[in-house]
Amino acid sequence: MRSKIAGRVWKFGTNVDTDQIIPAEYLVTGDPAELAAHAFEKARPEFAGEVREGDIVVAEENFGCGSSREHAPRALIGAGISCVVAKSFARIFYRNSINIGLPLVEAAIVADDGDNLEIDFKSGIVKNTTKGVEASFPPTPAFLQKLIDAGGLVEYTKTQIKNMGM
Template sequence: MDKIKGKVWKFGDNIDTDVIIPGRYLRTFNPEDLARHVMAGEREDFASKVESGDIILADDNFGCGSSREQAPVAIKTAGVSAIIAKSFARIFYRNAINIGLPVVKADIGAEEGDIISLDLKKGVIVNESSGKSFKIEPFKDFMLDILSDGGLVKHYLNEK
């Protein structure tokens, strides 16, 4: 889980959890049902167009709003392999790691549709479309272990 590569979907500032999974779709906890409506508050067609491995790139304060865990679950189940943003709401960041969705705080230059590769262990992001690379803080081994195991609960169960 330390290397990720995917196509960029760009979003702006203050993408809150009600944009990620609008409240009207919270009648279920089924991850596949949630994924069918992911990002519907911002782009109604996102769920039908996102492909497995794609990456969300956002500006400041991604995941603000309520602390609903369904938001990162919907994103991950839709096939998004990572989120890169200038900043995250703290509870969203923690919820994402807890379910095994890599979230990276970085300000990188990329356009929608660019191909991005991330090496979480080395701390490098490469925009393969432009050739530009960016340094990030490498993920600690324990974080990589949590992500590789598919989240905190699965990691804990593997440790027993």
């Protein structure tokens, strides 16, 4: 994972559910690019057409609530989203994102659509350079950092399988 990223904001509210991120009728593939074509189709129809590589999703509380569909973070990765910043995350969405390598930041940062954000994972600071405000966020728990550093759960599992001599 890069230690610093910067990107343009897509702002969402509270309780953004996984049906909004990727509606269930498109859950017939696991391919990030195919899923990205329908990301936020009902909630923000312009998203799929206008999203750019490196954009950042910012939301309020409980982002990613609802279904366990890993298709939700996959769709965001497919859309080129570099990070999701929210006041809090729903737990399965959080796990899925960590496991497949979508960076998440739990922070309360004031932002609107189109603002520019800079995130420094080392110092734990997220800056809204458009508005000139910033917020701090806690470091990732050690175990999860180990998982992320291993390259996500897939690589971690491969190592475990090797170690177990399976």
